[in-house]
Amino acid sequence: MNYRNESVDKLFEAILSLKTTDECYRFFEDACTVKEILDIAQRFEVAKMLSDKKSYAVIAKETGMSTATISRVNRALMYGTGGYKLAMERTEEKK
Numbered sequence: 001m002n003y004r005n006e007s008v009d010k011l012f013e014a015i016l017s018l019k020t021t022d023e024c025y026r027f028f029e030d031a032c033t034v035k036e037i038l039d040i041a042q043r044f045e046v047a048k049m050l051s052d053k054k055s056y057a058v059i060a061k062e063t064g065m066s067t068a069t070i071s072r073v074n075r076a077l078m079y080g081t082g083g084y085k086l087a088m089e090r091t092e093e094k095k
Contacts, residue, residue, distance in 0.1 A: 046073045047084040 018024050028037050042063055049059045056067050077084055 043069070043073050044084070044087070046070055047077055048088060050074050050077055051085075051088060 015024075015027070018027055032040075042065060046059055046063060046065055046069070049062070050070070050073060054062075056070050059065065059070050060067055073084075
C-alpha cells in the first residue's frame, strides 16, 4: 500500500515541528484515541524487547500483547525499513 502523499508529508512535518514531550502529548491526544497512542507505544516497547533478545513468551507475558502482534513487530524489525531501529538508536543516544 502506497500511502505516501502530500497529506501524509504534512502530517509528518507537523510531528517533526514538535519540540517537547508535552507538545507531543498535546498533539497526539488531539489526533489519536488513547488506545491508538498506547498501541503504538506498546509496539515500540516490544521492538526494544525483541532487540534485547527476549522471547515471544516473555514479551507476551510482560506486555499482554498477542504473539501475532509481536511477530508483526519482529517482521518489521527484520525486514522493514529500519524505522524502529533508527528510533531506538536515536532515543538511546539522548540518554
